[in-house]
Amino acid sequence: MKRRNLLAVLSIEAVLVAMSVLFLFPLLWLVSTALKPIEETMRIPPVWIPSKLMWSNFADAMTYGADKLGYIPFLVYARNTLILCVLVVAGTVASNTLVAYSFARLKWKGRDAMFAATLATMMVPFPVLMVPTFALFRQLEWIGTFRPLWVPAWFGSAFSIFLLRQFFRTIPFELSEAAKIDGASEWRVFRDVVLPLCKPAIAVVALFSFMGTWNDFLGPLIYLLDQKTFTLALGLQFYQSQHGGTQWNLLMAASTIVVAPVIVLFFFTQRLFIQGIALTGLK
Amino acid sequence: MNRLADFALPGFFLAVLATVWASERVVREDQPPGPVRITYWEKWTGFEGDAMRKVVDDFNKSQDRIFVQLLTVSNVQNKTMLATSAGIPPDVAGIFSANVAQFVDDRAVTPLDDFCREAGIGPEDYKPVYWNAVTYRGHVWALPSTPATTALHYNTAMMRRVGLDPGRPPRTIEELSEMADRMVQKGPDGRIRVAGFLPAEPGWWNWAWGYFFGGKLWDGNDRITANSPENVRAFEWVQSFPKKYGPNEVQTFRSGFGNFSSPQNAFMSEKVAMVLQGVWMYNFISMYNPKLEWAAAPFPHPADRPDLARTTIAEADVLIIPRGAKHPREAFEFIRYVNSRKGMETLCLLQRKNSPLTDVSEEFWRRHPNPHIRLFDSLAASPNAVGVPKLGIWAEYSAELNNAFEEIGLLRKTPKEALDAVTERMQPKLDQYLKRLRLREQAEAPR
């Protein structure tokens, strides 16, 4: 019995290691290319480890195009992306906690019907909304500004509401009752009793919305007009096609810089994150 | 007190939001006092952008009533269309002549007839093919910024190496094929190392091959003619290359080419000896491989069609005033400056292109660095110079032709099948399109 167990553990470990290699390989190739001198990127057979580590590629990638445009596009894109991320994450957390609280812990007429409708909208694909939403933002004269990209986040999203509601329901109702007997308003109960207990779920929602915004391509592609307002995800494509001449090492360096913050963020939040997913009972 | 504290946080949030909202003036900037500021969106980056910037600076310095602000916008035709629909268009936009018909049919552009009449600008000022490119349905909608013509660019050193006379470029299509075959080199593994000519390189005019064989893509009225015998013949010639060299071998060979604007460009790195390219090619050669030995000649014609000699694709970058622009009059002032001989020659010299104007100064010829500039200029005046078909559904039609080109390149269809499919698909689209245009005109006609 014991021997069989050891064998099982070893074989599982072996499979995991093999899969990790497959999963890590493209990322390692990304970093390796990012550190190569240009002439080594196209060599056959390929160069695995750069003969010389070109850290300057990162600096070059970040200042790429600055001489032509009069500003440093990479920094401008990064700033835009950060502004948007902050606005969207704040909006997502602020609005969805309120709404989910209402769905999970308050009783009102039409609540269950509204919740069913909310779940149904998760099936609406973005392309369906693309044309009329564009027309709407056009009427509002928001095209060319960041507003179409962040304002909706302040008005709730079905997925986050669903996730948070599941979590809110696991908090014992006795806690709110006790607070109310002490004279707390609904707002106080929400802010001081329920919210502090829901940090993992809020972290999940925040991280998902951060990643969604950081990676969003289609939204900025449709709504942003001026290059100075572009985000990193949109800007990366511009790196590739602008001059036609793709300098793979610079492009990969730029991609590395774009990927790195998200990975770091995940490293620091992963425990909270997985706990959050586990507890929301996504099922 | 307690209540107040309760709402401090949300209140703070709202205040921050209001500030962000108000501070967001990405597009609608207030007009400062002084000269009228007009915005101008242009697609160019690099040296072509620098050239336009110089012209804009010259214009701004030449007078003090108007100040042009030049912005680089990628994918400019899409962005201009979206901005125009959103009611915040730039005052001037630099699009391609191929976009004009769609912009007109979509009511996205201001007609320039009155402005041109006032300024005394007319057809006699331009080479016919370019004037033709900016007119549509009897009106003038744009004026050229820089034009281009295409010709065969060939590597003289590579010709010499295989025993061909570098002073005698191919004159007929048949000669071109024959020379191309002689230049092919394969590695020991059977993979192509060097090619003489590939219709898919650079792949920018996949729709145009029919014109070199006397074909047309539509009758100018309401019929799609993609599958005319001339067009089929052209695609048969195109397909002869993957047939000879193997479709997968060609694909793999091509996937190894660097991008156009790089030293790894197929022509610049001597992987392909002959290409159909535009007047701008000189500039890229001098940037990336100045030692390359090359020359240019009119693209060959079929041996049995000497009447098709000197066929060239003549496209132009054009300036439009989008509908709803705030300062159309000032915008036209700028367009007019670009189209003056001085403005135009500055721009075309710096961009290394030919001039669209009939009146060209001696100095232009003297200062132009491209040794073959007179060839490109004379090609523009050729009766066989062809422009992009002026069709509102051109974007879709050209996507369709591109797809047909890919399918015959992979030997998935015969040229006849591929072009029949294009015609079958586009004819109902064109019928539908024209019907809806008529319906709309009726609906919008004053009663």
Next chain:
Amino acid sequence: MSKRKHNLVGYLFALPWFIGFSVFLAYPLAASIYFSFCDYSVLKKPVFIGLDNYRELFADEVFWITVKNTAIYAAISLPAGMVMALGLAMLLNAKVPGTTFFRTVFFLPSLVPMVSLAVLWLWILNGEHGILNEVLRMVGIQGPNWLGDPAWSKPALVVLGVWGVGNAVLIYLAGLQDVPTSLVEAAELDGASPWQKTRHVTIPMISPVILFNLIMGIIGTLQVFTVPYVMFPGGSPARSTYFYAMYLFDNAFLYNKMGYASAMGWIMFLAIFALTMLSLKLTEKHVHYGGGGTA
């Protein structure tokens, strides 16, 4: 508190969503129904043309090509992704040393922005200089021209999709950690083999999670856009990677046929709706909602 006051507080808390729901969902949905019956471009007023758009769509060869491509892609990548994700999650759940590390490794690719991801794989899959073919060559296989050969472009996208299953892995893992150990131990005492344990205890216990991932997967794969849009301009080669959402986007923003695009959007919505209902129906008997806190 009176009932009316209860209602009022509830509405106040849900107010953002009432606005968001009506302005950013209900209104656009209703508008897109109307647009789908119109000749409409951004600059022209919509003109009602009845069922013309739908009629044209069903006769449109490219529409069917994109439907076919999308269906094939979904049919391959959805099961592949689900099996991969579930398998990895089960391995990770096996309490072997280093799970924290492996967990991060499998999740890493889903953190990569789609555009970087597309660009990175363009480079890996390149027929001439690509590292993948180089690795294949080392083991004696002549790799295909992934990006240029219509037979291989879709498989290339599937590989890429499987690489990004990290999200689903995490969700499975969370579900697996909720499976009571007592149940598994009971099965062990009864002498169940590992396969029997998986088949009769674990899978039923996490069936709601599988259903959730299935539905999210359907919605996601049918909408596939960014990666092929960046990797294969125009759906090349020979439209083998021209997907539904790409054609919809081109119609809306390239050809300015917004009515046509709206009709396509509605067909897509109905397809997703039907597929979701179908999966709910088919799995009804097999999904076990045990424990608390179910949806």
